[in-house]
Amino acid sequence: MPIGDVLPEISVLVSAVVLLLAASFMRQQDHWRLAIGALASLFAAAVLCALQLGEPARLTFAGVWALDGASIWARLLILATTAICVALTPEWLRSDRRHGEYYAMLLLAALGAMLLAGAADLLQLVMAVLLSSVTGYTLAAYHRAWPLSVEAGMKYFLVGALTNTLLMIGVTLLFGLFGSTDYAQIAKAATGAPQIMALIGLTLVVVGVAFKLAAVPAHTWMPDVSEGAPPPAAAFLTVAPKIGAAIALARLVTIFPADVVAWRPLVATLAVATMTIGNLGALGQSDVRRLLGWSSISQSGYALMAVTAVGLNAQAIPALLFFLGAYAAANLAAFAAVTQLRGRTNLADYRGLATARPGIAAVLVVSFLSLVGIPPLGGFVGKLALFVTTIEAGYAWLAVIAVINTVVSLVYYLRVLGPVYFGDLDGPVPVLGGWAQKALYLATLLTIGLGILAEPLWSELGRVMLLP
Amino acid sequence: MEPAVQHTVVIWPLILFLVAALGLVTVMLGLSYVLGGRHDNRLGNQPYESGIKPTGSARTKFSAKFYLVAIIFVLFDLEIVFIFSWAISARDLGWVGYEAFLTFLFDLTLGFAYAWKIGALDWSPRAPRQLRLDAIESNQQRNLPSEQTS
Numbered sequence: 001m002p003i004g005d006v007l008p009e010i011s012v013l014v015s016a017v018v019l020l021l022a023a024s025f026m027r028q029q030d031h032w033r034l035a036i037g038a039l040a041s042l043f044a045a046a047v048l049c050a051l052q053l054g055e056p057a058r059l060t061f062a063g064v065w066a067l068d069g070a071s072i073w074a075r076l077l078i079l080a081t082t083a084i085c086v087a088l089t090p091e092w093l094r095s096d097r098r099h100g101e102y103y104a105m106l107l108l109a110a111l112g113a114m115l116l117a118g119a120a121d122l123l124q125l126v127m128a129v130l131l132s133s134v135t136g137y138t139l140a141a142y143h144r145a146w147p148l149s150v151e152a153g154m155k156y157f158l159v160g161a162l163t164n165t166l167l168m169i170g171v172t173l174l175f176g177l178f179g180s181t182d183y184a185q186i187a188k189a190a191t192g193a194p195q196i197m198a199l200i201g202l203t204l205v206v207v208g209v210a211f212k213l214a215a216v217p218a219h220t221w222m223p224d225v226s227e228g229a230p231p232p233a234a235a236f237l238t239v240a241p242k243i244g245a246a247i248a249l250a251r252l253v254t255i256f257p258a259d260v261v262a263w264r265p266l267v268a269t270l271a272v273a274t275m276t277i278g279n280l281g282a283l284g285q286s287d288v289r290r291l292l293g294w295s296s297i298s299q300s301g302y303a304l305m306a307v308t309a310v311g312l313n314a315q316a317i318p319a320l321l322f323f324l325g326a327y328a329a330a331n332l333a334a335f336a337a338v339t340q341l342r343g344r345t346n347l348a349d350y351r352g353l354a355t356a357r358p359g360i361a362a363v364l365v366v367s368f369l370s371l372v373g374i375p376p377l378g379g380f381v382g383k384l385a386l387f388v389t390t391i392e393a394g395y396a397w398l399a400v401i402a403v404i405n406t407v408v409s410l411v412y413y414l415r416v417l418g419p420v421y422f423g424d425l426d427g428p429v430p431v432l433g434g435w436a437q438k439a440l441y442l443a444t445l446l447t448i449g450l451g452i453l454a455e456p457l458w459s460e461l462g463r464v465m466l467l468p
Numbered sequence: 469m470e471p472a473v474q475h476t477v478v479i480w481p482l483i484l485f486l487v488a489a490l491g492l493v494t495v496m497l498g499l500s501y502v503l504g505g506r507h508d509n510r511l512g513n514q515p516y517e518s519g520i521k522p523t524g525s526a527r528t529k530f531s532a533k534f535y536l537v538a539i540i541f542v543l544f545d546l547e548i549v550f551i552f553s554w555a556i557s558a559r560d561l562g563w564v565g566y567e568a569f570l571t572f573l574f575d576l577t578l579g580f581a582y583a584w585k586i587g588a589l590d591w592s593p594r595a596p597r598q599l600r601l602d603a604i605e606s607n608q609q610r611n612l613p614s615e616q617t618s
Contacts, residue, residue: 017578024585176478197479 005060005067008049008075009114015041016107023100031100032090035435038103039086042110046079057465063182064121066251069464073321074117074247077328080446081240082110084332087439088232088339091432093142102142106236109135116212116244120468122171122181122205125248129167129212132241133160139233140225152228156221160211163218167208173201184468187255198261205252206266212245214238215300216273223281226293226335231343234289235335238296239328246303246324250310250317251466258311268308268398275301275405282412289345291412292334295371298409299327302402305386309393310466316393318461319385326378326450330370333443337363340436341429350416351423357431361420363444368413370447373406378450381458536588547576 003010019034019041026034049072057068085106093099112132119125137160141153175181177198178189190198211218226234253263278298285291306320337360338345341353354361370379383406390399431437450457507513515522554561554569561568583589 020582021578021585024582 002060005052005065008045008052008079009111011041011045011048012079012107012111012114015045016104016111019107020101020104023098023104026100028097028099032094034100034103035086035090038107039083041107042079042083042086046076046083049075049079057467059120059184059467063184063468064119064124066118066120066467068467069461070247070251070317070321070466071118073461073464074243074324075114077243077321077325078110078113078117078240081243081328081332082106082236084336084439084443085232085236085240087442088235088336088436090435092230092232092339092436096142098142102139102233105135105138105142106233109139109236110240112136113240113244116241116248119248120183120251122174122183122186125205125209125252126167126171128244128248129164129208132212132244133164136160136237136241139237140229142230142233146228148228149230150228152221152224155224159218159221163208163211166204167211170201170204170206170208173197174205177201183251183255187468190256190260192260194262195260198256199263199266202253202256202261202263203266206249206263206270209245209249209252210270212241213249213300213303214242214297215270215304216277216297219274219277219297219300222297223290223293226296227287227289227345231289231335231339234293235332235339238293238335239331242296242300242303243324243328246300246307246320249304250307250320251468253307254311254466255468264308267304268395271301271304271308271398272401273301274298274304275402279405279408279412282409285412286347287345288347288350288416289338289343291347291416292331292338295409295412296331298405299331299371301405302383302386303327305390305395305398305402308395308398309389312393313389315385315389315462317464317466318458319382319389321461321464322450322454322458323382323386326370326382326447329443329446329450330367330377330379333363333367333440333447334371336436336440336443337367340432340440342432347416347419351419352425353420353423353429355425356429360431360440363440364420365417366444366447368417370451372410372413376448376451378447378454381451381454385458533591537591540583540588544576544580547572 015038019037022037023031023034052067052072053069055067057066059065060067086103089102089106090099093102096102109132112128112130112135115124115128116132119128137153137157140156141150143149171181174186177195178186180186180189207218210216211221214222222238225237229237249267253267256263258264275298278294278296278301282291282294282298285294303320303323306316306323309316310320340360341357344350353364366377370377373379373383375381383402387399387402390396390402550572551569554565554572558565558569
């Protein structure tokens, strides 16, 4: 067995087990030390992952695990995301009896997302979706004495149970049609005339992955989770599984030739529906955390544009990765701001924030403008790359709809920023503490840095491959 | 290759299954709709039609310790299946199989240690014995006068 090819995953898994056992033997007051352990193990995994960048792209473990640029960069992104989410946690869960176990659960959730990014086999995909889902439910319902958190976990679980079943049915159909669950084998078998059964099977699998991506039609859990889950967990759940799922989806659909299964119209339709429904949902929100959830749905729609263009344009995967990175940084900054504000979520409570906490207000501005795509922030380069890729792939209409959606999205982001700067402050604005503050500024720096240092990164991403 | 022909052959059991599944549900729901009794009066909708008025809510919290122990039991019980499957072919698998088996048992032990340490195996709430004795004693004292008067 080529154990060396999954060393980052093994290190994350072992750290999760060690943290879990340590948490059960340590005093609750000392559990914050485990955050340092989690950060160290994430760093080690990232180093192991970065070492794989130099190796040639290949499929290992009998073809079920893709070790290419797309999966390595996505896994690095997931590890960085998880590190910021870990840093948001210690103060938020200080009084929680299960504080230490949270880090183990977070690492396992990160592992699920990493497995998604590398899955090159239908059953590997199923396993990754399941690991990522089961840990996700737990993270969403972590405040189990708080009804909203439990409700979020329950809704997440119900949608997940349904879509996971559909995913399994889809996998069964595809396995029956092509006689293999291996992507490379399916690609070899999928030739000739259009096959309606293959389209049905692929659609069901796409729905299963769309659940992790929070894309239509499995997007309904996202606003509830981002409102009810503990904000550090919501920060993770709105970002990390999406990175893995987007790469998994791109890897999955490209194995089918467009004349056998017409997946491009399918993904393009999902993209349009996702971005539009996400934006429409966000427009009327008076709850900032729910608003961030809806905005996160619409961002998934933009990511699906790149998936539509995969195979038509060599820049599609680099554009997708860059967009996901910029989105991750901006969204983490937004949720870090919410966490640092002790989870305040009512839009009316954000009035006059800029006078009391100018730093956090500035972070919100940077994050929201990056989510809209204003230069010189990371989101601008990400969206620019996405639009150019989509137009060059011949989907100009999709790009036009995305631009219209982007303009609409400006409305609800400004609906938050307006009161922050022009409202009257009432009452003090307590904040959480040093850990959350550091995570907050790190995410903001990344958002700005991705915009300024876009060129070297882009040329590095340009060499990325997507197997098989 | 004739995809159309091949598909009709492959697809009909699926369609049959779908029709059977939908038919079963329709028959079950439809029959109970047709045959089931229906009433529209206020008394008939009460939980106890015999006249006893229900008090309080049915949604009370109670300790469900049982489910945790049951889940842990099922987990460890299922691991036995893997151990049996190793035991059957232990001789063929050799020392490599033995190492894999030991690794598996080690992982299990880690899970067991965790479950034990967080108190998932404690059947009752952990109260000191003296506290429980005190509670019983004060209960008895409270009940004494009423017993004497009756």
